[in-house]
Amino acid sequence: MTDIFRLLRGNPEDSDYKKKGVIVQGITGAYGSLHAKNMMSYGTNIVAGVTPGKGGQKFEGKVPIYNTVKEAVDATDAKISIVFVPAKFFLDAAKDALEAGIKLLVAIPEHIPVRDTMEALELATQNGAVIIGPNTPGIMIPELIKIGIMPPTPFKAGRIAVLSKSGTLLYEICDALTSAGFGQSITIGVGGDPINGTRMIDAFEMVKDIPDLEGLVIIGEIGGDSEEVLAQRIIDIGFKKPTVAYIAGRAAPKEKRMGHAGAIVMGTYGSAESKVSMFNRANIPVAKRPSQVPVLLAGKMQKSD
Amino acid sequence: MRLLEFQAKELFREYGINLLPSKASKTIEEGKIHAKELGYPFVIKIQVPVGGRGKAGGIQKCQNDDELELKYPQVLGLTIKGEKARAILLEKMADIKKELYLSIFLNRSKRCYTIIASPEGGVEIESVKNQIIKEVGLGNVSDEIAREVAKEMKLDGKLADDFADILQKLAKLTVEKEAELAEINPLAIMQDGSLMALDGKFVTDDNSNFRHDELQKYQEKTEIEERAEKSGFSLVELDGDIAVVGNGAGLVMSTLDMLSDNGGKPACFLDVGGGATTESVYEALTLISKMNRVKGILVNLLISLPVFSRLKGTESEKAREMLKNSRTKIYDSIEDAINAAVMGIKK
Numbered sequence: 001m002t003d004i005f006r007l008l009r010g011n012p013e014d015s016d017y018k019k020k021g022v023i024v025q026g027i028t029g030a031y032g033s034l035h036a037k038n039m040m041s042y043g044t045n046i047v048a049g050v051t052p053g054k055g056g057q058k059f060e061g062k063v064p065i066y067n068t069v070k071e072a073v074d075a076t077d078a079k080i081s082i083v084f085v086p087a088k089f090f091l092d093a094a095k096d097a098l099e100a101g102i103k104l105l106v107a108i109p110e111h112i113p114v115r116d117t118m119e120a121l122e123l124a125t126q127n128g129a130v131i132i133g134p135n136t137p138g139i140m141i142p143e144l145i146k147i148g149i150m151p152p153t154p155f156k157a158g159r160i161a162v163l164s165k166s167g168t169l170l171y172e173i174c175d176a177l178t179s180a181g182f183g184q185s186i187t188i189g190v191g192g193d194p195i196n197g198t199r200m201i202d203a204f205e206m207v208k209d210i211p212d213l214e215g216l217v218i219i220g221e222i223g224g225d226s227e228e229v230l231a232q233r234i235i236d237i238g239f240k241k242p243t244v245a246y247i248a249g250r251a252a253p254k255e256k257r258m259g260h261a262g263a264i265v266m267g268t269y270g271s272a273e274s275k276v277s278m279f280n281r282a283n284i285p286v287a288k289r290p291s292q293v294p295v296l297l298a299g300k301m302q303k304s305d
Numbered sequence: 306m307r308l309l310e311f312q313a314k315e316l317f318r319e320y321g322i323n324l325l326p327s328k329a330s331k332t333i334e335e336g337k338i339h340a341k342e343l344g345y346p347f348v349i350k351i352q353v354p355v356g357g358r359g360k361a362g363g364i365q366k367c368q369n370d371d372e373l374e375l376k377y378p379q380v381l382g383l384t385i386k387g388e389k390a391r392a393i394l395l396e397k398m399a400d401i402k403k404e405l406y407l408s409i410f411l412n413r414s415k416r417c418y419t420i421i422a423s424p425e426g427g428v429e430i431e432s433v434k435n436q437i438i439k440e441v442g443l444g445n446v447s448d449e450i451a452r453e454v455a456k457e458m459k460l461d462g463k464l465a466d467d468f469a470d471i472l473q474k475l476a477k478l479t480v481e482k483e484a485e486l487a488e489i490n491p492l493a494i495m496q497d498g499s500l501m502a503l504d505g506k507f508v509t510d511d512n513s514n515f516r517h518d519e520l521q522k523y524q525e526k527t528e529i530e531e532r533a534e535k536s537g538f539s540l541v542e543l544d545g546d547i548a549v550v551g552n553g554a555g556l557v558m559s560t561l562d563m564l565s566d567n568g569g570k571p572a573c574f575l576d577v578g579g580g581a582t583t584e585s586v587y588e589a590l591t592l593i594s595k596m597n598r599v600k601g602i603l604v605n606l607l608i609s610l611p612v613f614s615r616l617k618g619t620e621s622e623k624a625r626e627m628l629k630n631s632r633t634k635i636y637d638s639i640e641d642a643i644n645a646a647v648m649g650i651k652k
Contacts, residue, residue, distance in 0.1 A: 170555075219555070248559040
């Protein structure tokens with residue numbers, strides 16, 4: 001199992017403890033450069049950028065740009081990369097990164113063909129690497145490292161793990177959690193596509209054994225069955241930490257894609273009812289609206305005291 | 306996109322999957338010509354991108370001209386689960402011995418393509434019994450796997466060979482067109498012992514459209530949907546009267562839920578995308594103004610920026626009153642709003 005904290009934070013004896021290097025693929029594009037700057041001001045250690053044909057230049061006068069991830073890795077020894085290239089170039093960018101030894105690839109782009117995601121995933125598995133996304137806001141340990149496009153204000157360091165398919169709902173619900181005094185130990189955006197590099201259940205495996213974890217928030221939405229699979233897993237292992245869920249898309253019509261490629265109900269498969277009833281079986285309350293999440297979480301914590 | 310039955314069958318035919326003779330039409334005049342070509346008896350089938358056509362009366366037998374004259378307009382006029390008829394398919398009738406089920410789909414939890422086959426087809430997948438399930442990675446089906454599935458279906462001799470052949474052709478179609486689902490239900494064993502695809506469902510991955518110009522003729526879009534796509538929005542039109550706009554699919558879905566919980570009826574789902582800009586929100590509101598049924602607009606934008614807005618027109622006073630205590634600043638003229646925005650940002 002991937003030790004995500006080892007990758008993002010490292011161990012105290014590491015020379016780069018709490019300042020793990022991150023490469024930005026597509027750093028010279030409008031979106032990539034904006035978020036590279038935002039990540040840097042959040043404190044993420046951006047050590048290199050990659051844009052084919054722009055090797056040798058510097059980003060913001062200090063971050064070296066390379067033509068390939070291989071060159072960037074050779075120069076920096078970074079194990080993490082975040083990708084901002086247009087969807088149709090994602091597979092090439094992912095191959096470039098995974099073959100260069102990247103162990104954590106955060107795939108921001110939306111509209112990546114499913115086949116390309118599956119091919120990238122196969123390569124990641126062969127190389128012992130993890131992909132977060134695609135179509136994800138990214139991953140972060142608040143107040144330590146942000147590898148993604150989240151605005152900083154909703155997040156605060158703490159002891160709640162948050163897993164989310166949606167970006168904006170992650171911000172909305174973390175904002176509510178933070179306001180209620182619940183900081184976050186880690187937030188993982190699994191993404192809104194049908195095929196996720198890290199599924200809900202994989203993300204759960206990454207966080208469930210955090211020593212000082214005080215609670216878990218699952219932000220799901222219609223489509224697929226990753227919430228059901230996760231709920232079943234929670235039942236099976238008898239996970240006891242206070243857990244609350246939220247499911248978006250109760251009012252969505254069937255067989256229509258609701259913005260996210262993965263947000264579609266086919267027959268009963270992927271319906272909100274199916275997810276809610278499975279969470280109920282796992283004794284996990286499901287909030288009706290985002291603002292209810294901290295209320296239900298506080299309730300759960302009282303019960304477990 | 307989800308193809309209509311006759312479109313799926315066009316692809317099946319191209320890939321050599323056996324079909325009954327059939328013709329699609331949009332008017333009864335065309336239908337009558339097809340009737341002569343095919344000869345009675347045949348069935349007429351409504352072409353809509355949803356299931357449950359039979360139960361809704363969308364599939365009817367026709368024995369002669371009189372019946373065609375009567376039933377064609379009836380079926381063409383049906384609305385099934387909110388979907389109007391796109392066309393009518395006339396298809397020859399044939400004697401069926403047994404109905405099987407066969408599909409290949411993108412298995413989201415296993416993250417691979419998966420075959421589902423069953424000797425008991427002809428019903429919706431949820432009720433298909435004795436499912437044979439095989440995971441096949443990126444979708445390629447070898448001779449060995451195809452024969453294995455045929456064997457598990459308890460088919461033998463020529464029927465087993467034909468089944469394995471159809472399975473491989475369906476797999477090739479799935480891979481080459483980047484489908485999320487390719488389904489033949491029923492796959493019928495005919496009295497003469499041949500295998501025929503009697504119905505077809507085919508759903509492609511919209512994100513791979515840029516590699517499939519050949520499929521774009523199946524794309525059906527209203528003018529509004531086309532404009533939305535051009536602007537990079539996700540739009541789903543609904544039948545209520547309050548338009549819902551926001552940035553981020555999850556946020557807009559969540560807004561839809563809350564609106565419905567409070568008794569409101571959403572007129573649309575409109576996600577302007579992650580990076581909402583002045584231009585994109587303006588374009589979104591312009592689009593909505595073209596939807597006749599919209600009586601109100603609910604905007605939910607997750608931005609950490611002040612909003613400068615010009616609001617003028619019928620009932621703008623009411624809107625202004627409602628926004629009085631918000632962070633949105635309202636101006637009478639667009640010039641004032643622009644000036645305020647420019648000055649506000651400089652501060």
